[in-house]
Structures are given as structure tokens and as C-alpha cells.
Amino acid sequence: MNSFDKEKLSLVDYFIKVEKYNVYKVKPRSNNNVYLYKVDNKQFQIIKIVDNFNSDPVRYKIDDEVILSLREYLTKKFQRAKLNVLSIVLIVNNSQQIRNDNGDVTLFVDNNNYQNKVAEFFPSLQQNDSGKEENLKNMSAEQILEDIKDPNSKLTKNLKQLSDKLSMNNLMVTWIFAMLLLAIPIIQIFFGNQLFQTKGLDADSVTLVYGGITRDLLVWSQQWWRLWTYPLFDSNIFLLILNIFILFNISRYNEAVLGRWKLALIIIIGVPLAGLFLSATMPNTIFSGSFVVLAILWGALFSYNFGKEDLASLVSNQRTIIVPIWLIILPLITSNFPLYLVVFSGFFIGSALGFLFEFKIKKINLSILYPIFILTAVLIIGIVLLSIHRYSPPLNAPVVNALIVYWNAGLTSKGTIQDMLLNYYHYPRNEWPPGLRTTGNFFSNLLNLFGNRK
Numbered sequence: 001m002n003s004f005d006k007e008k009l010s011l012v013d014y015f016i017k018v019e020k021y022n023v024y025k026v027k028p029r030s031n032n033n034v035y036l037y038k039v040d041n042k043q044f045q046i047i048k049i050v051d052n053f054n055s056d057p058v059r060y061k062i063d064d065e066v067i068l069s070l071r072e073y074l075t076k077k078f079q080r081a082k083l084n085v086l087s088i089v090l091i092v093n094n095s096q097q098i099r100n101d102n103g104d105v106t107l108f109v110d111n112n113n114y115q116n117k118v119a120e121f122f123p124s125l126q127q128n129d130s131g132k133e134e135n136l137k138n139m140s141a142e143q144i145l146e147d148i149k150d151p152n153s154k155l156t157k158n159l160k161q162l163s164d165k166l167s168m169n170n171l172m173v174t175w176i177f178a179m180l181l182l183a184i185p186i187i188q189i190f191f192g193n194q195l196f197q198t199k200g201l202d203a204d205s206v207t208l209v210y211g212g213i214t215r216d217l218l219v220w221s222q223q224w225w226r227l228w229t230y231p232l233f234d235s236n237i238f239l240l241i242l243n244i245f246i247l248f249n250i251s252r253y254n255e256a257v258l259g260r261w262k263l264a265l266i267i268i269i270g271v272p273l274a275g276l277f278l279s280a281t282m283p284n285t286i287f288s289g290s291f292v293v294l295a296i297l298w299g300a301l302f303s304y305n306f307g308k309e310d311l312a313s314l315v316s317n318q319r320t321i322i323v324p325i326w327l328i329i330l331p332l333i334t335s336n337f338p339l340y341l342v343v344f345s346g347f348f349i350g351s352a353l354g355f356l357f358e359f360k361i362k363k364i365n366l367s368i369l370y371p372i373f374i375l376t377a378v379l380i381i382g383i384v385l386l387s388i389h390r391y392s393p394p395l396n397a398p399v400v401n402a403l404i405v406y407w408n409a410g411l412t413s414k415g416t417i418q419d420m421l422l423n424y425y426h427y428p429r430n431e432w433p434p435g436l437r438t439t440g441n442f443f444s445n446l447l448n449l450f451g452n453r454k
Contacts, residue, residue, distance in 0.1 A: 004111060007090055011049055028065075047087075173251070174248060197405065208401075213226040216396050246323060253301060266357070278341065293346070303351040353375075355370060
């Protein structure tokens with residue numbers, strides 16, 4: 001005799017937990033059928049589940065002694081109650097539906113089609129089953145292996161869908177961003193001296209030449225385009241390759257679970273927001289490299305996965321655990337502790353954007369305040385701090401070096417360099433900050449060199 005224990009338990013669990021039916025327990029011990037009732041249900045007030053029927057379906061009868069007893073019980077307790085019965089008969093290799101004139105329905109189903117057949121009357125059954133299968137944390141290893149072996153299971157289908165999304169051919173944004181991160185360092189290594197004559201310059205000057213970001217060039221030279229270019233260059237080739245490898249790993253999961261365009265928008269919006277905030281809060285620091293993008297993408301993925309237990313969330317959490325570890329240990333290894341501000345700002349900006357893009361308008365609640373607060377705070381802090389013009393900016397020789405390189409390459413004018421120098425030099429000497437007084441000859445010579453505008 002075929003066993004339908006799994007299917008029977010699944011149906012009983014669904015009707016009790018989701019549809020809120022009650023179990024009718026008054027029956028002989030030899031009767032293994034399950035009887036459920038719910039008087040206020042519009043369609044079927046009684047449900048009978050049978051899993052040991054081996055006769056001809058023609059000989060099957062709905063009204064057994066328990067159904068008659070249940071009808072009598074419900075009629076006495078709920079007067080004028082409509083009492084229709086849905087009888088679900090689990091049987092091997094059979095699928096048919098019999099409707100009686102009085103409204104009763106008998107479904108003959110097997111373990112391959114019972115969900116679809118019952119879902120014709122209770123559509124939420126399939127939705128409930130899908131959620132149940134994807135809740136992998138509550139499944140044993142044996143259950144997961146059993147579902148994976150079944151080509152028709154929801155788990156197998158979802159696993160295939162996730163695998164297709166992670167296919168190298170479907171990662172357009174990830175590939176484009178990875179190639180951009182490689183392009184500028186390659187240009188610098190093989191063609192840098194010919195294009196910009198950066199030989200002999202210090203690392204900070206070279207970083208600014210290739211798109212790095214600092215307050216002076218944003219505010220005093222109005223080079224706002226650096227808000228988008230600063231992640232594209234890293235002077236440390238070893239860290240560059242390692243960061244790209246880790247970034248490719250997390251970016252592909254972002255693109256798979258969030259979607260292509262959401263990933264693109266998170267990068268396009270998140271990178272300048274982080275650059276604005278970092279330049280405002282650490283005005284004397286030069287930033288570059290993809291480390292901030294790692295923090296942004298981890299924040300976005302964390303926000304998407306938070307509170308979820310579906311297949312995509314569980315897999316992406318396990319496969320990208322290296323990212324938060326790397327974000328924590330790199331500042332320790334390099335003793336560059338200001339990188340933690342990069343990590344925290346990138347993470348919160350990314351998580352706010354990820355949350356915002358996943359937010360459902362129909363389910364508006366107080367949680368929407370989180371992304372609004374984070375993004376508003378970042379903008380206000382960045383704009384306010386960058387708008388406060390200091391007495392004069394502190395000496396930043398790499399800024400001047402980068403501008404001179406641009407002038408030599410024909411990308412800027414002498415006037416631009418003179419304006420930058422005057423920001424350092426336009427007050428009387430006795431009013432200069434101490435750091436500038438010791439470099440007066442340096443700036444005097446530069447001003448003489450660039451004193452005539454083009």
C-alpha cells in the first residue's frame with residue numbers, strides 16, 4: 001500500500017495553520033482519515049482527507065459515519081449552517097474531480113498533483129508550500145537532499161533560477177564595473193608616463209592625477225566629477241587585485257538577488273554620496289580605491305537579506321561572508337584606522353539604498369524612516385561641512401602637483417592652478433597659518449610661474 005504520510009501531513013498543516021480549520025476528533029480509532037471543520041468558510045465547511053483508499057473511485061462515498069456525526073454536531077451548534085464537504089482522497093495514479101448536486105466535491109489526487117488540485121479551491125496552498133520549501137533553516141539535511149533530487153520541487157527550481165542569475169553571461173553590471181576598476185590602473189602602469197609624466201611623483205599626487213578625491217579639488221577647484229572616479233584607481237596593485245576578486249564575488253550576488261538596474265543605481269548613487277561624506281568629514285585626506293564599493297555592496301546585500309530565510313538570501317550570506325571579514329581586518333593589517341569610517345559610511349549608505357529599492361509602497365511603515373534618515377544625514381553633513389570655507393586650506397602639495405600634471409597634459413589652464421594657489425596664499429604673510437609660513441618661498445615661486453593666465 002502506498003504511503004501518503006508526507007502529503008497528508010502537509011495538507012493538515014496547511015488547513016490548520018493557514019485556513020484556520022479545527023480538527024474533529026470524535027471518530028473510531030480504526031479510522032485514519034482526518035476530519036476538519038470551519039463553519040464560517042464560504043466554500044467548504046467540512047474537509048475530509050483520506051490516504052488509505054484502495055478501491056474503485058466509483059465506490060467511494062463522502063458521507064461515512066464520522067461525516068454524519070460531524071454534520072449533526074455542527075447543525076446543533078450552529079443553526080442554519082451550510083455544510084458542504086471537500087473530500088481529498090490520496091490515491092495512486094489517479095486524478096479526477098467529482099461534484100455532487102448538493103455542492104460536495106471529491107478530489108482524487110496523487111502525490112504529484114495534490115497541491116495543484118487543492119489549490120483550485122485554496123490558492124494560497126501553493127504560496128504557503130513555496131515559502132515552506134524555501135525556509136531552509138527549518139529543513140534537515142535529509143529534507144534538503146530529498147528536495148534537490150526531485151526535479152519538480154520548488155527548491156530545485158529556485159536553485160536553478162539562482163544558478164542562471166549567477167551565470168557569467170548574466171552579470172553585465174558586474175563585468176562592466178570590474179573592467180573599469182582594471183582599466184585605469186592598467187593605463188597608469190603601461191601608459192602613465194607618456195600621458196601624464198607622473199614619474200617621480202609621490203603616491204598621493206599620482207592618486208589625484210588618476211581621479212582620487214580630496215576636499216581641495218572638490219571645493220576650491222570645483223572638480224565634482226571626482227565623486228564618481230575615486231574608486232577607479234588604487235596605487236597598490238596587490239590590494240587592487242584582491243579587492244576586485246572580492247568585489248566581483250559580492251557584486252554578482254547583488255546583481256542576482258537585487259537585479260541589474262538596482263545594482264547599477266546603488267553604485268551610481270552610493271559612490272558619490274560616500275565620497276561627499278568622506279571628503280567633508282576628513283578634509284585633509286586623499287581617498288581612492290574600490291574598498292568603499294565593497295562596503296556599499298555589502299550594506300545593500302545585508303539590507304536585502306535582513307529577516308529573510310529564502311534560498312537566495314541563505315546562499316548569498318554564506319558565499320559573501322568573506323566581505324565583512326575583509327572590511328574589518330584590512331584596516332588592522334595596514335594600520336589605516338580611518339578606513340573604518342570608509343567602511344561604516346559605505347555600509348550604511350549601501351544598506352539605506354538597498355532597503356529603499358526593496359521597499360513596497362503598499363506596505364509603508366515606520367521602517368521607511370531608516371533610509372530617509374541615513375541618506376538625508378549624509379547629504380546634510382556633506383553639504384554643510386563642504387560649504388564652510390576655512391580661513392585658508394592647509395598645505396596640500398599633491399593637489400598642486402596634480403594640477404600641474406593636468407596643465408602639462410593640456411587638460412587645465414594656468415588660471416586654474418593660480419586660483420588654487422591663491423586659496424593657500426591670498427592672505428598677508430603675518431596672517432598665514434603656521435603651516436604655510438614655512439613654505440612661503442615654495443608658493444612664491446609657483447605664483448611667479450603661473451602668474452600670467454592663459
